[in-house]
Amino acid sequence: METLKHLLNLLSDPRISFPILMILFFFIFPPTAWFEKWNKRLHFDRLWTPVGGLVMHGLMLVALVAATLDPNFRLIVTKPDNVPIVILIFGSVYFLWLSMRQARDNDQRLEAGEKPDEYCDPKRRDILVWPDVLYIELIAMILCMAFIIIWSLYLQAPLEQPANPALAPNPAKAPWYFLALQEMLVYFDPWLAGVVFPTLIIVGLIALPYLDSDRAGSGFYSFSRRKLFISLFCFGWLLLWVYLIIVGTFLRGPNWNFFGPFEVWDAHKVVPMNNVNLSELIWIKLLHRPLPNSILLREAVGILGLLGYLFVLPPLLEKSALKRFAGQMGRMRYGLFMFLSLMGLLLPIKMILRWTLSLKYLVSIPGWFNI
Amino acid sequence: MGPEKKQKRNLADLIFKSVLWRSIFRTDIPTDKRGRMVTVLNNFFLHLHPVSIPRHAVKLKYTWLMGILATFLFFVLTITGILLMFYYRPTVQYAYNDVLDMAESTPLGVMREIHRWSAHLMVITVWLHMFRVFMTGSYKPPREFNWGVGVILLTLTMLLSFTGYLLPWDQLAIWAITVGSNMAAATPLVGREGPGSALLSIGDISLIGRTSDAKFMLLGDTRIAEGALLRFYVFHCVFFPFIIVMFMMVHFWRIRKDGGISGPA
């Protein structure tokens, strides 16, 4: 048991779990035909069968119950404010399974030349809103209210000590729905993580229907018709949002250090975090020279790399690997799509660079611009 | 027996055929198809729905009911929120004790719990609603604008939740707001700590300083104090609810205008 707990503590460290999940993800949600081939070969699509769903949820439930037996995990999971996160975890997995199961069914129908399950023959009568739809809604609302009342009677809303500006609790956490943003703050400066990225998330979401505007896949669950967009959206939603919320809730302890789910939250855990800038890595470690005085020269690699990543890479890909895709999308759409995707990918890239090279900033011009 | 029976019928008639009842409900209790359609058409609240919808849209596995539940939770939150306002004073001196007292001094003492858990649940339902709309491809033309309205509603839901977080004036609240408001200070150009704020200056006088940047405008103070509490109270109870109701009306109206619930062509 103890060895298993140690193993889980080790595996849950985002430095290990994130890369594993990231690679697995694209085989489970294949964005291209090549990934799809492997997805079929590894039978990942069986996750979306009733048996797959049962196994998935059964495992989650067993894991939760077993983990709750551990005193350290119980301390965190039974906090009243963490109940919504358990609901979120089970909810997001259940509804993911529900939608992917219907998508899988519909894809098989489409392949066989049939219409999707949602299709109704125009000759068949529609359903009257009074009383059928209204009954469903009424019952749903009553059940929802009953659920909330029971929850409220059972769990008291938390109230901590009175506000004390001199004493920050350790760890000091944002509300759970902002924990993904708080996690970004570890890797980027506040103006990026707190202002630019949230704005880009909102803009990117609003822009989504204008990028994925092919009407063919509208109005029914389907994966094969919209592989790329479902894969990218679920990457953002599951890995960069829900996963980071889980990390922020269960794995971030005192001093914002990582702690395994079964580890004691020791405020004096020593974690070396001596981060260095890219300029120091290149000039001092690689070229064995002192940092040049000119800021532009010092940060040249970072600046050129960043500009190249954002503005040279898309046109290059447009001419080569993504030629057909760019042709279908059109100039404007392709440009916006690439910009938003590359900005989104900056987060996992920076996370991995931080874990492997202890990188602090790619470009660091103090007082002006740090990224 | 005869006259009694007659009187009974008259009582029902007295209510349902009365001038008062007929002035409120123009249609009879529906017994046939026409009546059912007219009931939905003639009722202000029911006419958010069309009179009939396609068969697939009634299936729970298609819609998940997340939209209607999010709306329902918003109304639960509005009502419980108004009730909570009777027992809460947004000042540094009173806020914490008022919240502490609430559990004891109010009947049943669960109003704050209902408010808080409903708020958490609303955030989740709004996320899952968005996920459903994405997975069914329902945001595609002609519904792309309404998706944008939905994204704004999602943002407003989280802002409402966040502003409510400060009001108990406990440790949880003050540090969440400290971090949140310092992000405002990090806004490019208009935040004191943000990149480019040094550019906004006339000669030696900086336009963006401690008492003139985005953070100061948000809090009305340089510290998290009285001004911040009052502002977040007004944001939470008046400003954001007002804005979100506006966007909700547009959102519902556009569902109908964009062709009702999505479905395969």
Added chain:
Amino acid sequence: MRDDSKIKNETASTDSPTQGCGCGCKCGSRDGVTRLGFITCMVAGWATFTASVGGLGAMLLRFLAPNVDYEPSQSFSAGSPDDYTRGEVSTRWKDKYGVWIVRLEDRIVAVSTVCTHLGCTPNWLETEGKFKCPCHGSGFRKTGDNFEGPAPRPLERFKIWLNDEGGLEINKSIVFRGEKDEWSSPESYVSA
């Protein structure tokens, strides 16, 4: 059509030429609408519109920032330099004034307790000899220099000086920032 225009011309001709839309341009003059008059009117109209809407917006925004900031006094006395031993980080004034008095090898400095990342209050960890912020894990050395975590710059130092009786005085409204090389300023420390 022709009749209409005739009537229009006639009514226009009864007006005196100086009458117009009131802005002095000639859009309502006897010749009807001239190209120049139209453009002038449009420019004037839109300029007025933009100015009023912009002015209103600026007023509303400005209203959010009050003129008076009821901050408690920013200056305080922190006792005698001898109260602090060499190498000590004193948390005596942390709760009341948000200041750590740090006695380094050759000087005493007043360090702000506000983390330069997002404004949380770091804790002084005596055993590890560093300030550690609980919010996002920023770490600072005794001097205030940032060396780990996301903090972009060192902790700020406040103006500190000796009064006539030889006691320490601190003024929090004057700030010295390490990344701008302001720590060499003699006002930012007391030699001891």
